Amino acid sequence: METFESLVRAEFAPKNVYLNTASNGLLPARTVAALDRAARMRADGVPLGSLYEDVEAVRASFARLAGVPVERIALGGSVAEYGALIAASLPEGAEVLTAEADFASLVNPFHMRGDLKVRAVPLERLAESVRPDTALVAVSSAQSADGRLADLAAVRRAARAHGARTYVDASQSLGWLPLQAAEDDFTAAIAFKWVLGPHGIAFFVAPEDFGGLKPLLAGWIAGEVPWESCYGPVEELARSARRFDISPSLFGFAGLRASLEMVEQLGVDAIQAHDLALADRFRAGLSRLGHTPVPAPGSAIVSVPGLGSRQGELSRAGIEVSDRAGHLRAAFHLYNTDADVDRLLDALSG
Structure with missing residues (x-):
């Protein structure tokens, strides 16, 4: 019988101690094989129509992970695309509440409108800062720079109390x-970090009534019957959130389908328990070394102030982490082990 450990070891064999999933996730072996098969189809002149089945399989898989009907799922290329659609739907002068120093792809589309009131507050004060004139609260579920988690339950309660909408970037x-x-x-996320997919794909969850969004980026793929929407204006947009789809990067979806199948096979709860045990082991070790994350x-x-400058030497030693705003950022995921944590701690103690 396959176990969590045996399944992971069959998919990953990194050459380095890789603790940088917050930047890019590793590709499972099954994903690399799927990408290779898709590329060979193009090289061999095989029709690519079957790859559109991968797109719909990805949509269904993400819907299960998100806990929403598949009709609410759109697929595109970046979080910023969908933030721009949300920003375009807001009335002039509307207030958008964000967390200070949240990721640019989340917040920048609202600043680019030029006529919205974008207000940033400390993450821990986000819920209490919602006001009657707040139209939207936009926040990352986990902060990219340091991993802090938003209190989404409190944010949702405050938003509902004041008639505001919520937009969550779940990329991290x-x-x-x-x-x-x-x-x-609204929810958005990219696929190349913790769900271990290729670059170039993003997920979006729209309200059932579309929340006033206009499909400003709609091409032929956004038609109710895409292959009948190739020429001239699209006469009938998809009746689902697929109207917000961007023309798919087919090879990427072939790979992402395999990655999501693995994530579902392992189970998010099991992955969470594994990842947090490693992060807590690292935090305990940092305390022994006199560092406070x-x-x-x-x-x-886990983000450690003052140690970001050591990223280069750690990389040369075969340990991959990030330098973010002077902090050393380590991200622990399913392919990491206790030995990886201990090797990083040993290197930091030197």
């Missing part, structure tokens, strides 16, 4: 933290 938590997209108006309980991302 999808795959290790259970997603409750049904509780928010940014407080981020319950996060698989």
Whole structure:
């Protein structure tokens, strides 16, 4: 019988101690094989129509992970694309509440509108800062820079009390933290981090009534019958959130289908338990070394102030982490082990 450990070891054999999933996730062996098969189809002149089945399989898989009907799922290329659609739907002068120093792909589309009131507050004060004139609260579920988790339950309560909508970027938590997209108006995430997919694919969850969004990026793929929407204006947009799809990167979806199948096979709850045990082991070790990480309980991302400058020497030693704003950022995921944590601690103690 396959265990969590045996399944993971069959898929991953990194050459380095890889603790940088918050930047890019590793590709499972099955994903590499799927990408190779898709590329060979193109090289051999084989029709690519079957790859569109991968797109729909990815949509269904993400819907299961998100806990929403598949009709609410759109597939595109970046979080910023969908933030731009949300920004375009807001009335002039609307207030958008964000967390200070949240990731640019989340917040920048609202600043680019030029006529919205974008207000940033400390993450821990986000819920209490919602006001009657707040139209939208936009926040990452886990902060990219340091792994701090947003109190989404409190944010949702405050938003509902004031008639505001919520928009969550789950890019740094999808795959290790259970997603409750049904509780928010909008959710977006990219696929190349914790769900271990190729670059170039993003997920989006729209409201059932589309939340006033206009499909400004719609091409032929957004038609109710795409192959009948290739020429001239699209006469009938998809009746589902697929109207917000961007023309798919087919090879990427072939690979992502395999990655998501593995994530579902392992189970997000099991992945979360594994990742957090490693993160907590690292935090305990840091305490013994006299270092204090940014407080981020319950996060698989650990950020240590003042140690970011050591990223280069750690990389040369075969340990991959990130330098973010002077902090050393280590991200622990399913392919990591206790030995990886201990090797990083040993290197930091030197």
